[in-house]
Amino acid sequence: MLLALALLAGCAARPPxxxxxxxxxxxxxxLPPRPVYATEALSSDAGIYDQxxxxxxxxxxxxxxxAQLExxxxxxS
Known part of the structure; x- marks a missing residue:
């Protein structure tokens, strides 16, 4: 009887x-630095080919x- 009580007492405590x-x-x-785009350096009187x-x-x-931003x-994520 004592043996059965000892076994049951061991099962009563749950492990954490x-x-x-x-x-x-x-x-x-x-974030990567924003580049200076080619059209920003373009003069206002540039030809169509240069534009x-x-x-x-x-x-x-x-x-x-x-691609750098992505x-x-x-x-x-």
Whole structure:
């Protein structure tokens, strides 16, 4: 009888349970500097050829800048 009581007493205590709770952490990412776009340096009397070249260069600059911004945003998620 004492043996049965001793065995039951050992089952009465529960081991501590580990609980994991996610905690929000603020994102600390440095944003890339905004580039100086090609059309900003273009003079107002530039020809159509120079304007189109500057617009195409600016498009590539914007695509590269957006890729850097997207990489920074992905680092936070």
């Amino acid at each position: 349970a580990r609980v994991e709770i996610p905690i929000a952490v603020p994102c600390r990412v440095t 189109v070249r500057a617009l195409l260069a600016e498009r590539r600059q914007r695509m590269a800048y957006e 990489a920074a945003a992905r680092a936070c």
